[in-house]
Each structure stands twice: as C-alpha cells, then as structure tokens.
C-alpha cells in the first residue's frame with residue numbers, strides 16, 4: 001500500500017462543480033465541490049442514489065460538459081479549463097467511457113467492426129485497412145467475441161455481448177482510465193459476471209484504472225479498491241472499501257448499505273432498511289467540512305455531527 | 312408459513328406452452344410451465360433474460376401479442392364472489408373478457424417501467440380513481456378520498472397535492488409507488504410484479520419491497536414476483552421458480568432453492584451473484600449462451616452449458632423429480648441410476664456461511 005501511495009495519481013479531481021441552468025432562474029447543482037484522486041491500476045467506485053450526480057461527474061471529466069469550476073489532472077497534466085485540440089486528443093487517447101445502455105450507445109446501422117474502430121478512425125491511429133481490421137479482431141478476441149461477429153449488426157447480439165462490444169470500443173484506444181457508468185446494471189447476473197471478469201482481467205494485464213459507477217453495492221464492493229459515496233452532488237463519505245463497508249460513519253452511507261438486499265432467505269425477509277432523511281437530521285452539506293478519520297477515510301460533517309454519528 | 316394447514320390455491324398454472332410466429336419460424340418461448348400460487352404467499356420467478364418470465368405472467372393477465380399462439384395448458388384461477396368459490400381457466404377467455412372481468416379487480420400487475428403504466432396526460436388522481444369507480448362502483452368523491460388514503464398508505468408524503476400532479480412531476484420512486492397504489496386500489500387477490508424495482512436505486516428499492524410485503528400482510532394478497540436480483544428474491548419469496556429456456560427447471564421453498572439447490576443451472580445462477588462477502592478472484596459465469604428457441608430442443612435445454620451433463624441429457628427431456636413435497640427438479644441427475652454429483656464447493660461454502668450467519672445472529676445479518 002505504501003508503495004502505491006507514493007505513485008502519482010492517474011486522475012486527480014479538485015473542487016469540481018457542475019451546475020446546470022434550467023430556465024435562467026433555477027440552477028441545478030448536480031456536482032458541488034467534489035475532490036478525489038484515483039491511483040493507477042486501482043478501481044474507484046462511485047455510489048449514491050439516483051440523481052445524486054454520479055454520471056455527471058463522469059461526463060464532466062471526459063468533457064461531455066464544461067465544468068463550472070474545478071481542476072482535473074490526468075497523469076499529471078491539466079485537462080480542465082479551455083479545450084484545445086491538443087488537450088482533446090490527449091483526453092480521448094488516455095480516457096474512455098463505457099455507457100450504461102449498450103443498445104442506445106451503439107449505432108444500430110453500423111457493423112461491429114466500424115463501431116469498435118470509431119476512435120481509431122477519428123484519431124487516424126492506423127496506416128492501412130488491414131491494420132485497422134487486425135486491431136479490431138484482436139480486441140474482439142480479448143473480450144471473448146470472434147472475427148465472424150465483426151460484420152454483424154448490434155441487434156444480432158445478446159445484452160452481454162453488446163456490452164462487450166462497448167468495452168472493446170473503449171479498450172481499443174488503449175486508454176489508461178475507463179469510466180464505466182452502470183455498464184452492467186441492465187444485464188443478467190451471469191452476464192454481469194462475464195463482464196466484470198473481463199474488466200478485472202484487463203486491469204491485471206494492462207494496469208487499467210477504473211471509475212466504476214453502479215447501483216449494485218455488492219458488485220461495487222467486489223470490484224472497487226476505493227469508494228466515494230455521493231448524495232446531492234456532495235461526497236458525504238469516501239475511503240478504502242473496507243472503511244466504507246466496515247466502518248460507515250455518515251448516516252447516508254449507513255442507509256445505503258442497509259438497503260442492499262442480502263441473498264439469504266433466512267434473514268432477509270424480516271430485515272428492515274435504515275431511513276435517512278437529511279432534513280429531519282438537520283444536515284446541511286454546505287456547512288460540513290471534510291474530516292479525515294484516517295489518511296484515506298473522509299466524512300463530510302460539522303464537528304457536532306461527527307461527534308453524534310460517531311457516538 | 313404453516314405447512315400443516317391445507318393451503319388455498321389461488322392460481323394453478325398447468326402445462327402452459329406458448330409460441331410466437333416470427334419471420335424465421337415459430338419461436339417456442341414457453342415449453343410447458345407449471346406452478347401454483349397459494350393465498351397470501353409469494354412466488355418469485357427467476358432466470359436469465361429471454362427465459363420466458365414476462366410471457367408467462369402476461370398470459371395470466373390476458374396480455375397477448377398478435378403473433379402469439381397458446382399451444383396448450385390451463386391457468387386456473389380460483390376466487391370467491393358472493394360467498395361462492397369459482398374456478399375459471401384464464402386461458403379460455405379473450406383478452407377483452409379478462410380485462411373487463413378480472414384485471415384490476417382480481418388480478419393486477421406492476422410493470423418494470425412505471426412510465427408505461429401511467430398516462431402522461433392524466434392526473435394521478437384521475438388514473439387512481441378510474442378503476443375504483445368502475446370496479447367497486449364508488450362515486451367520484453368517495454374514490455378520490457380513498458385515492459388519497461392509498462397514496463398515504465404507499466408512503467407518498469403529500470397525497471392531496473400528488474392527486475393533482477401529473478406523472479412527470481414525480482420522481483421514479485414516487486411514480487412506482489403510485490403504480491402500486493393503483494394496482495392495489497381494487498383489492499386484487501393476485502398482484503404480479505415484473506421487475507418493479509430494476510430501474511430504481513437500492514434505497515428506493517428497499518422501501519418499495521417493504522411496502523409490497525406490508526400490503527401483502529395487511530390484505531392477504533398473493534404475489535408473483537419477477538426479478539433478476541436474488542437478493543430481492545430472498546427478501547420477498549416464499550417459493551422460488553427457476554426458469555430456463557421456457558421451462559421451470561427447479562422450484563421449491565426459498566430455503567430449498569437457496570440452500571438445497573439440485574439443478575446445475577440453479578447452482579450457476581447462485582454462484583454468479585456476488586454478495587457482500589465475496590472475495591473470490593473471479594466470479595463464476597455460466598459458460599455459453601442460452602439455446603435458440605427457434606430450433607427444436609432435444610433433451611435438457613441446459614445440457615450444452617452444463618459441466619455435469621450426462622449422455623441422456625442430450626437425448627431425452629428430463630422428467631420432474633419430486634425431492635420433497637414442495638421441491639421439484641427437472642434434471643436427470645435426480646434419477647436413481649444417475650451418478651452422484653455434488654454442487655460446486657464454492658457454493659457449499661457460501662451456503663454454510665449463510666446458514667451459519669443466520670444461526671448466530673438470528674436477525675440482522677448485514678455485516
């Protein structure tokens with residue numbers, strides 16, 4: 001661990017804010033002052049309820065949005081601020097996103113080979129057609145698909161196979177960082193297992209780094225090294241996964257953990273999940289400060305709240 | 312669960328077989344499905360995508376596609392009206408008849424996506440009172456008052472206001488609560504839930520599951536619950552039916568299916584799902600892909616993906632073997648002459664851990 005910690009983080013996000021103006025009067029603070037770092041070769045899990053800002057963080061980082069404030073460093077180089085052609089190329093070659101719905105994110109009229117080669121085409125990353133083909137075939141094989149399937153269209157594949165096409169499309173760019181947004185949520189348990197295994201293999205072989213966004217906390221726990229718990233655009237708690245799962249402090253984290261259904265018919269039918277009502281608790285996220293309980297375990301709280309929650 | 316008392320059967324699904332006409336041939340989606348639902352109990356149907364879960368329950372609701380063909384079977388529904396017990400075969404009615412006579416009032420369904428069940432142009436109040444006025448012959452005022460009560464019952468904080476709202480003004484979790492309120496508004500005997508929480512996050516899911524359990528206890532409703540999530544199944548189900556390629560390959564009490572599973576497909580399904588204690592390097596993934604339902608299936612449909620398959624699995628369809636009064640398995644491994652095959656060790660370890668944890672802690676076993 002200490003060795004890892006001396007490494008430079010691959011991704012560093014400082015004070016990221018992403019506001020959306022709705023109608024001139026209303027602003028949605030989808031992400032409000034979020035900071036975190038992700039070390040090379042590790043997986044950072046991002047959890048929180050629907051609408052908490054998870055996708056927005058991912059989308060701001062890969063610059064589908066222009067962040068309202070904050071700095072983002074990728075492998076030491078700043079990628080926030082004004083976009084330049086240079087920065088854009090740097091971003092797309094170093095970082096890729098896998099989207100939630102494999103069907104809507106794959107163009108139905110394109111053959112698999114052309115879908116997977118999208119990034120290669122856009123960045124002119126091959127010299128001959130043959131080379132392009134070989135790169136795609138190679139990548140398809142890596143994710144457990146074969147050449148013959150390269151000339152088919154997305155609707156001819158099962159959900160799990162489509163998701164693997166999405167992974168191949170991201171992986172072929174040889175990125176160092178992949179943001180996987182709910183990339184397994186819509187899949188069957190068994191296919192989820194296939195996809196997660198591929199992601200883990202690739203991490204081991206290529207030292208890939210992941211930001212893994214998901215609802216399923218059992219899966220997040222399984223795949224992540226670090227976890228950030230987000231609520232209403234704020235990180236309310238962050239730490240190593242053992243810290244989050246074994247010593248949750250923030251009541252929101254606790255309610256989230258208690259909501260995970262445990263596949264045990266002996267105990268689950270009578271278990272009740274904990275309720276968290278921010279207003280009833282009198283919590284104001286803008287008043288809390290970041291308390292570090294360990295070097296890695298952060299809780300957003302005022303002094304009074306921290307004392308109460310730790311009691 | 313009092314096993315000794317004679318249980319009342321509400322729904323008896325017998326040997327139902329359904330095909331779809333497609334431009335490349337007949338697709339045999341349901342190939343002989345059997346299960347029973349008792350009063351006040353929950354049957355969960357689990358299985359891979361495309362295994363036929365939705366088609367099965369839609370048949371109960373009388374929802375049929377234009378290219379759908381019922382080949383055989385009965386769906387016997389028993390209910391009481393004016394003190395008299397009646398049994399009808401739902402498959403013998405037209406869609407219109409079922410919807411007129413039974414839907415809403417006797418059998419109600421909650422779909423995966425609440426938006427498809429709600430009309431975006433009508434207020435929640437209108438959609439909630441419509442059925443009560445029709446089936447329960449309530450007048451508008453009484454139905455409206457009852458609607459507010461129902462919304463409160465499903466945990467909506469401001470029922471008066473919500474009655475006047477339109478669906479898009481509510482969050483996903485609130486909408487699903489409204490759909491549940493509509494579903495229970497006419498006091499159905501049977502509530503069918505087809506992945507009602509898949510689109511929701513865990514906190515809202517937990518609340519909705521608790522709500523359904525609560526309603527069930529209060530009203531003694533029988534529930535059919537479809538889901539991929541074995542954690543959810545563990546929470547709600549009395550009985551579990553495991554479906555594969557249009558057949559139920561194993562069914563039993565939740566205890567039997569989770570802790571004494573017999574079918575290799577059930578083993579695979581249980582193993583593939585990580586729980587909070589999973590630390591194995593790799594997750595188990597069932598190899599291969601589901602069979603093509605356009606082709607005639609010979610033998611056990613799971614055989615090509617089954618590491619434990621016997622020769623006969625490729626030749627002849629396995630009959631149903633009765634393991635206990637409530638536990639049935641359709642697998643040649645249960646034949647008295649079959650070699651003894653045990654479930655994988657990883658699954659044994661998990662089951663030991665779960666039953667052990669439950670014994671130690673009795674109640675909350677979340678850590």
Ligand SMILES: Nc1ncnc2c1ncn2[C@@H]1O[C@H](COP(=O)(O)OP(=O)(O)OP(=O)(O)O)[C@@H](O)[C@H]1O
Nearest residue numbers: 020028029030048049050051052053054055056057
């Ligand atoms: N382009 C946009 N314009 C306006 N508001 C937006 C936009 N994108 C997101 N939001 C709002 O920002 C908040 C966070 O949304 P986001 O999609 O990041 O949530 P999420 O955590 O990914 O949720 P889910 O789990 O449902 O995917 C929500 O309130 C959402 O309505």
Ligand SMILES: Nc1ncnc2c1ncn2[C@@H]1O[C@H](COP(=O)(O)OP(=O)(O)OP(=O)(O)O)[C@@H](O)[C@H]1O
Nearest residue numbers: 331333338340359360361362363364365366367376
């Ligand atoms: N109208 C139709 N025409 C042709 N095939 C159909 C039709 N409706 C369903 N099917 C097929 O019938 C099979 C069973 O479908 P069903 O919707 O019951 O699956 P499911 O178990 O509910 O899956 P999921 O978990 O993905 O919802 C699938 O192979 C499906 O493609």
Ligand SMILES: [Mg+2]
Nearest residue numbers: 054055056181
């Ligand atoms: Mg999202």
Ligand SMILES: [Mg+2]
Nearest residue numbers: 364365366505
């Ligand atoms: Mg379905």
